[in-house]
Amino acid sequence: MLGMYWNVIIIVCLGLAGVFGDKIIDGKEAAPHSRPYMAFLDISSKFYKDFCGGSLIRPDVILTAAHCKGKSITVILGAHYLSQNDKSKQVIPVQEMIPHEEYDDETYKNDIMLLKLKYNATITKEVRTISLPHRNEYFEAGTTCWVAGWGLNATDGPGSDVLREVKVKIQRHCDSSSQICARGTGRKGTCTGDSGGPLVCQGRSKIPTATGIVSYANSESCEEPDRSNVYIKVSAYLKWIKSQIDDRTST
Structure with missing residues (x-):
């Protein structure tokens, strides 16, 4: 029952x-229980x-x-x-x-x-x-990270029944003391339903850490090419x- x-x-x-956050766009199915x-x-x-x-x-x-x-x-x-x-x-x-x-x-x-x-x-x-980052953790622009979720597959599409993941790279144009930006190539990124999920990067320790939290996108459309997603910088809130x-x- x-x-x-x-x-x-x-x-x-x-x-x-x-009304919430973001979804995985143009990603792939994650290996079962790999996250x-x-x-x-x-x-x-x-x-x-x-x-x-x-x-x-x-x-x-x-x-x-x-x-x-x-x-x-x-x-x-x-x-x-x-x-x-x-x-x-x-x-x-x-x-x-x-x-x-x-x-x-x-x-x-x-x-x-x-x-x-x-x-x-x-x-x-x-x-x-999952581990949290160090207080002074810093990632150069272009650093490869990952996001995953069960969010929508398109702006008006259905949610995903299976966990999906996408590779993104750190951007510097909207970096601040409490936020960090990342984007995938082409349309790759997050969309509705992925909000709150972790931006996972590997720091100096080579251990995956919850570096960011999916917050919002710099676009109303999840499919807009080369758009960045904004993440809360976890190290600022330790x-x-x-x-x-x-x-x-x-x-």
Whole structure:
């Protein structure tokens, strides 16, 4: 019965082109469970349902975008195909949403949020945490990174049932103390439904880190050639993340 319920929820979510962030355009299917930190956020609000991405940074904490906030959120971990009831899936309700206190929903400044899960995720081969970057982590223009998600495949297209990924490169034209830009070649990039997911880069340690958070695009169309996507720079918020986590002990 529970599996049937989640299939209905997922079909509803995939049928909605919601108000949130971005989707994977011209990407490819990720290797199953190759990104075990990825989280699918099923978001309920008063008048609609929507979805976002996120990343597991602690067994009981998800990192995502503040504009993904809703009345309630349920997190799905360990998924590849959303519609399949794989044994690897873990479905966990969110106990507390912690958006940045200075988030601006018009400029997307401080577009970062933590989700405290009701109980810890079980760490398995398919469900793992991702590392955060160092405070002074710096990536040169042209550095190759990756984004992934279950978002829409075109501006007015359907959501993806399978996790997809795309390679992007760091840009300097809109870099700031709290934001970073990246874009793929041609039409490659993110679109609606991918918001909140991580921009994953490898720093000096060669360990994949959640360098950015998908925030918004510099274009109304997901298919516009050579457009950049804007990501929240996670290294700028490490103190904020630590302070929020320290205030909430793991259950």
